[in-house]
Amino acid sequence: MVGSALGCAVAEAGLEVCVIEAREPSSAWPVDEVDLRVSALSRGSQQFLANLGVWERMAWMRISPYSEMHVWDAGGQGKIHFSASDIGEPNLGHIVENRVTQLALWERLGELNNALRLCPAQVSGLEFGESPTLTLKDGACLQARLLVGADGRESMVRRLAGIGTQGWDYDQHAIVATITPERHHRHTAWQRFMPTGPLAFLPIDDGRCSIVWSTSPHRAEELMLLDAAEFCHELSLASDGILGDVLEVGPRGVFPLRLGHAETYIREGLALVGDAAHAIHPLAGQGVNLGFLDAASLAEVLIEARAKGRRIGSLATLRRYERARKGANMGMLGAMDFFKRFFSNEVPPLKLARNLGLSLADHSGPLKHLIIRRAMGLAGELPKLVRNKVHS
Numbered sequence: 001m002v003g004s005a006l007g008c009a010v011a012e013a014g015l016e017v018c019v020i021e022a023r024e025p026s027s028a029w030p031v032d033e034v035d036l037r038v039s040a041l042s043r044g045s046q047q048f049l050a051n052l053g054v055w056e057r058m059a060w061m062r063i064s065p066y067s068e069m070h071v072w073d074a075g076g077q078g079k080i081h082f083s084a085s086d087i088g089e090p091n092l093g094h095i096v097e098n099r100v101t102q103l104a105l106w107e108r109l110g111e112l113n114n115a116l117r118l119c120p121a122q123v124s125g126l127e128f129g130e131s132p133t134l135t136l137k138d139g140a141c142l143q144a145r146l147l148v149g150a151d152g153r154e155s156m157v158r159r160l161a162g163i164g165t166q167g168w169d170y171d172q173h174a175i176v177a178t179i180t181p182e183r184h185h186r187h188t189a190w191q192r193f194m195p196t197g198p199l200a201f202l203p204i205d206d207g208r209c210s211i212v213w214s215t216s217p218h219r220a221e222e223l224m225l226l227d228a229a230e231f232c233h234e235l236s237l238a239s240d241g242i243l244g245d246v247l248e249v250g251p252r253g254v255f256p257l258r259l260g261h262a263e264t265y266i267r268e269g270l271a272l273v274g275d276a277a278h279a280i281h282p283l284a285g286q287g288v289n290l291g292f293l294d295a296a297s298l299a300e301v302l303i304e305a306r307a308k309g310r311r312i313g314s315l316a317t318l319r320r321y322e323r324a325r326k327g328a329n330m331g332m333l334g335a336m337d338f339f340k341r342f343f344s345n346e347v348p349p350l351k352l353a354r355n356l357g358l359s360l361a362d363h364s365g366p367l368k369h370l371i372i373r374r375a376m377g378l379a380g381e382l383p384k385l386v387r388n389k390v391h392s
Ligand SMILES: Cc1cc2nc3c(=O)[nH]c(=O)nc-3n(C[C@H](O)[C@H](O)[C@H](O)COP(=O)(O)OP(=O)(O)OC[C@H]3O[C@@H](n4cnc5c(N)ncnc54)[C@H](O)[C@@H]3O)c2cc1C
Pocket: 001, 002, 003, 020, 021, 022, 023, 038, 039, 040, 041, 121, 122, 123, 124, 150, 151, 152, 153, 155, 156, 174, 176, 212, 255, 273, 274, 275, 276, 282, 284, 285, 286, 287, 288, 289, 290, 291
């Protein structure tokens, strides 16, 4: 998602781009089937994707707007409710299947004269000389003025460039699945914090929900072994019956959760974006939204460097990108890490503090509005491609 978005942004501005992708994005799927992988895309991401000319294409495939969000603590009375109408917006964001975003960006890349798509192709080697030289698994070699590693959490490019990461395992696994609840979700995202991890119900337009259930690795293993009826029963209990009983569940997937941050995002001739640079807990659905901000920010820096006749791969150019994004990403990584620990803690004074904190924040007016605007990707320093407003 992030690499193709960056490719679209810079190819549109006249730079020549080659996007190397190991797996061809799916191009067809049964209408009534929802992808296991979905992301809550912020308004900022929507504006970026609209400016790249892909949002409409995504809307045509399927996007699910949500206008409210309820968050509550299983261990007390604390709860907070966010509503788009509080800040005069039509919705808080959209739940979008990853394959929809991937396909729309991939098709757009295919239409741009300056963009070449190499797929299926896998990176296997990297050398730094005057400019970076990549070797692909089939033996082909490519040279570029700038190589961008957008190859995900286990980034091969990052490893080949010798860039380390800081981070730790969360000791949680996230189970994802599509479920049918007894009651309609009312275009609302629901999230319940339990000591073992958060459980989120994300609304899909057809009345179903995509769930992200973060729990201990041992409990995740047990849940994955249950048959559909037993799993639905456990999920109904864990969700406190917020949407009634869970009636049906589709295929399930499980992802180990880890916090990871690259020690640097750049070196001469190289930049990292998206999960290759930072991996974050999914509890606030910020991962790919941060990645799109990286892509928009790097595109802005590269386009300006080119206009001013500067080398796009020089450290001086790339430092502007790193300065714009590393601190901001670190702030979000830290905040999510804090929430994860704070909400897992069973020490009575901390439980009391978080329940009080949630209820105070719920009634805080301007502070709550700021939280909403930040989660929607509308607050703070934004790259031009994200700032330019589109009609939602
Ligand atoms: C359970 C869960 C729920 C989540 N929910 C949300 C959410 O609601 N909102 C949100 O913003 N984020 C969410 N995220 C995070 C989000 O999924 C990631 O941030 C996002 O996928 C990162 O995108 P990316 O393009 O950087 O990397 P990836 O999606 O990992 O893509 C990397 C790409 O590189 C390709 N690749 C890898 N290695 C090679 C190689 N050697 N050669 C060629 N190609 C290669 C892969 O095929 C892939 O297409 C969630 C994550 C999880 C685990």
